[in-house]
Amino acid sequence: MNKLTKMIVVLSVIGLVSGGILSLMYQWAEPKIKVNQIKANDAAVFQVVPGTVKYKQISDKDLTYFECYGQRGEKTGTAILCQGNGYQGVIKMMVGVNADFSKFTGMIVLEQVETPGLGAKIAEGAFTAQFKGLASKPPIEYVKSAKPSKLNQIEAITGATISSRAVVNIINKTVQQWQQAK
Amino acid sequence: MAASKVKRGYLTEYLKGLWDENPVFRQLLGMCPTLAVTTSTINGLSMGLATTFVLVCSSTIVSLIRKLIPDQVRIASFIVVIATFVTMADLFLKGIFPDISKALGPFVPLIVVNCIILGRAEVFASKNDPAKSFVDALGMGSGFVVALTVLGTIREIFGTGSLFGLVNFEPWVIMILPGGAFITLGLLIGLLNYLKEKTGQQQAAPACLPVDSQAEVN
Amino acid sequence: MSFLITSSPHSNDFGSVPLMMRTVIIGLLPATIAGIVLFGWPALLVILSSVIAAVLTELAVNKIMKVEPTISDGSAALTGLLLALTLSPVMPWWQAALGAVFAIAVGKMLFGGLGYNIFNPALVGRAFLAAAFPVQMTTWAAPMFWRGVEAVSSATPLALMKFQQQTTVYSKLFFGNVSGCIGETSALLLLLPALFFMFKGLINWRIPASYLGSVAVLGGLFWLIDPTKYPDPLFHLLAGGLMLGALYMATDLVTSPLTPKGMWVFGAAAGVLVVVIRLFSGLPEGVMYSILIMNAFVPLINCYTRPRILGYPQKRFGRPVK
Numbered sequence A: 001m002n003k004l005t006k007m008i009v010v011l012s013v014i015g016l017v018s019g020g021i022l023s024l025m026y027q028w029a030e031p032k033i034k035v036n037q038i039k040a041n042d043a044a045v046f047q048v049v050p051g052t053v054k055y056k057q058i059s060d061k062d063l064t065y066f067e068c069y070g071q072r073g074e075k076t077g078t079a080i081l082c083q084g085n086g087y088q089g090v091i092k093m094m095v096g097v098n099a100d101f102s103k104f105t106g107m108i109v110l111e112q113v114e115t116p117g118l119g120a121k122i123a124e125g126a127f128t129a130q131f132k133g134l135a136s137k138p139p140i141e142y143v144k145s146a147k148p149s150k151l152n153q154i155e156a157i158t159g160a161t162i163s164s165r166a167v168v169n170i171i172n173k174t175v176q177q178w179q180q181a182k
Numbered sequence B: 001m002a003a004s005k006v007k008r009g010y011l012t013e014y015l016k017g018l019w020d021e022n023p024v025f026r027q028l029l030g031m032c033p034t035l036a037v038t039t040s041t042i043n044g045l046s047m048g049l050a051t052t053f054v055l056v057c058s059s060t061i062v063s064l065i066r067k068l069i070p071d072q073v074r075i076a077s078f079i080v081v082i083a084t085f086v087t088m089a090d091l092f093l094k095g096i097f098p099d100i101s102k103a104l105g106p107f108v109p110l111i112v113v114n115c116i117i118l119g120r121a122e123v124f125a126s127k128n129d130p131a132k133s134f135v136d137a138l139g140m141g142s143g144f145v146v147a148l149t150v151l152g153t154i155r156e157i158f159g160t161g162s163l164f165g166l167v168n169f170e171p172w173v174i175m176i177l178p179g180g181a182f183i184t185l186g187l188l189i190g191l192l193n194y195l196k197e198k199t200g201q202q203q204a205a206p207a208c209l210p211v212d213s214q215a216e217v218n
Numbered sequence C: 001m002s003f004l005i006t007s008s009p010h011s012n013d014f015g016s017v018p019l020m021m022r023t024v025i026i027g028l029l030p031a032t033i034a035g036i037v038l039f040g041w042p043a044l045l046v047i048l049s050s051v052i053a054a055v056l057t058e059l060a061v062n063k064i065m066k067v068e069p070t071i072s073d074g075s076a077a078l079t080g081l082l083l084a085l086t087l088s089p090v091m092p093w094w095q096a097a098l099g100a101v102f103a104i105a106v107g108k109m110l111f112g113g114l115g116y117n118i119f120n121p122a123l124v125g126r127a128f129l130a131a132a133f134p135v136q137m138t139t140w141a142a143p144m145f146w147r148g149v150e151a152v153s154s155a156t157p158l159a160l161m162k163f164q165q166q167t168t169v170y171s172k173l174f175f176g177n178v179s180g181c182i183g184e185t186s187a188l189l190l191l192l193p194a195l196f197f198m199f200k201g202l203i204n205w206r207i208p209a210s211y212l213g214s215v216a217v218l219g220g221l222f223w224l225i226d227p228t229k230y231p232d233p234l235f236h237l238l239a240g241g242l243m244l245g246a247l248y249m250a251t252d253l254v255t256s257p258l259t260p261k262g263m264w265v266f267g268a269a270a271g272v273l274v275v276v277i278r279l280f281s282g283l284p285e286g287v288m289y290s291i292l293i294m295n296a297f298v299p300l301i302n303c304y305t306r307p308r309i310l311g312y313p314q315k316r317f318g319r320p321v322k
Helices: A003-048 A119-123 A125-131 A161-181 B002-007 B010-018 B031-036 B041-064 B071-096 B098-107 B109-113 B115-123 B130-160 B178-198 B210-216 C017-039 C041-064 C075-085 C093-111 C121-132 C157-164 C170-175 C187-200 C206-225 C233-238 C242-249 C260-280 C287-304
Strands: A054-060 A063-069 A075-085 A090-098 A104-111 A141-143 A153-155
Touching (some): A003 A075, A003 A090, A003 B071, A003 B098, A063 A161, A104 A119, A141 A161, B031 B098, B031 B109, B031 B130, B041 B071, B041 B109, B041 B130, B071 B098, B071 B109, B071 B115, B098 B109, B115 B130, C017 C041, C017 C075, C017 C187, C041 C075, C075 C242, C206 C242, C206 C260, C233 C242, C233 C260
Antiparallel strands (some): A063 A075, A075 A090, A090 A104
16 A cells, blocks of 8 residues: 555544544434523523513524513513623623513523623623613613612613623613514 | 653653643643633633543544554644544533533633644654553643643632632632733742752753653654 | 043933932822822822832842842832822722732832833733722722712713713813822822923933823824814823823833834824723723833834944844845
């Protein structure tokens, strides 16, 4: 066997073997990964729209939202996936609104890379809890170093105005898109 | 050189990775995951373990097939072997430990380009028998795990301002940021060099001198 | 009769390092005292802890490195003082001390001590604190808050400008009756001693002139483009730490260029950075980063602005330039 054939044969065999092993591994892992993703999504939707037992995913262009239904099949609200740029990178959130779209029912941050200890506080309960029960019209506003005085206001995180503002802007923008698409 | 090489026991081969040739503190290899993911003990530990898994498996396989691989395509072959194990590790983490997989983010697939792994395959596994390569990889992997866990622990303690929940103080945010990784690593390397000088050991980083491992070449 | 023959450079007045450091410290005293008067005991505590920590750290590092103590040259005390002047008066004292430890140990001594550091040590300490304790570093106090005149939390003029589009009256900025770092509030008290030192040749006038000049020109340019959106050049000059940075930090002999041409480049580029950071980044103030970034360019600037030796071709990086 000359050098060239040997090279080709060896590399092909190695490639084939590793490809075979990987396809087996993938078959084993894929359903588990799917289950994990669904579980994570379930948890997020159930948390932002309380009382939900099942939901239907609707994707419209770059907008994704979940129509939520309760035990007896009644509509409990909608969970909207919000995404946009924060201070350092993309912030991804799930926001819940109630069935007649009069108030927000919850918000959780799915992904963010804000400054730890500062902007990253947007993912903490103290901040996200403010969105629960918040009036959804007019658009959300934020106030700094003061208690919110109106129904549609939240208090920005001290020292992290930019991240707080980003969260508010992303939510307002996505909710507006959703209303137009609905 | 060759004679002393053969006599080197398995224990020595293992221990060199932990201390004398520690991949992070002595060879300064694999800096990308070292600096990027060590924001907490668990992240450092799991990254270290994932890398060790890939390192041990790929070193053993490379050593097993080392005589079959033509010289001209050896790097390509090594990379295919390494990439296979990395993908396996990635799929495994995604399937079983989704939280850790999310925390480590893109750095699990990036183990492919971790120079410790290709480095060990090239300078050691491709020139030594499988048993020795296994021990060598295990030693290097352990050294990597120790380094990443220590870094992760120090950064977590200062960055979250809590010493295992016992003592609480104002967190130093910089320690969680990339800058804190550089500062911690630099100070740790300085400390280890200082200790090494104190104990009177020679300050050589043998991995930089591949002559040592070439004893059995050809 | 014997002659003392030495090669250039020949020293004139203020030749010695300790004397120089002491004069700069004295020059900073008016602003320091004003800071203490404005912000009260907390400010004094921050200043004392920073200075003492800086001097003790230098002593400790000297001991570890087994060299003669170098604290008597006053540079450590000056670093501590400069650092304290760039901190918020309500900063916890131990954080100020930690910043001073970092400034001296990492910013100066690890590079080999005075004369070898690449970056301005006080600003290294401040950058560390800004990254480590962002909340405390951006919590300000209104002047005279210790008399209970106003609430403790108060925004700086630059932050007001950036986030709420509010301007502050110039006389307040000039005399220092605004919230901000301990030593940056009054442009007047920083400017007067500096002018005296420039007159005496102690501080080189080129860096402050080009620094402040480029801030004024570029800031003015944006103001002319859209006066409603961007603040006017005078506000740029008086607000924030620009005066302190331009007069006492950018002029640090160790970390600034050697040649007159280089000084112009250094100052002008730092000024551009300040305006860009202030107007277009997430931070309200950019003096610290502008000086640190330009510090890193100093060796390059020195290299490119080296004067030609008479009778020899121009050289750069050891090779003749075509």
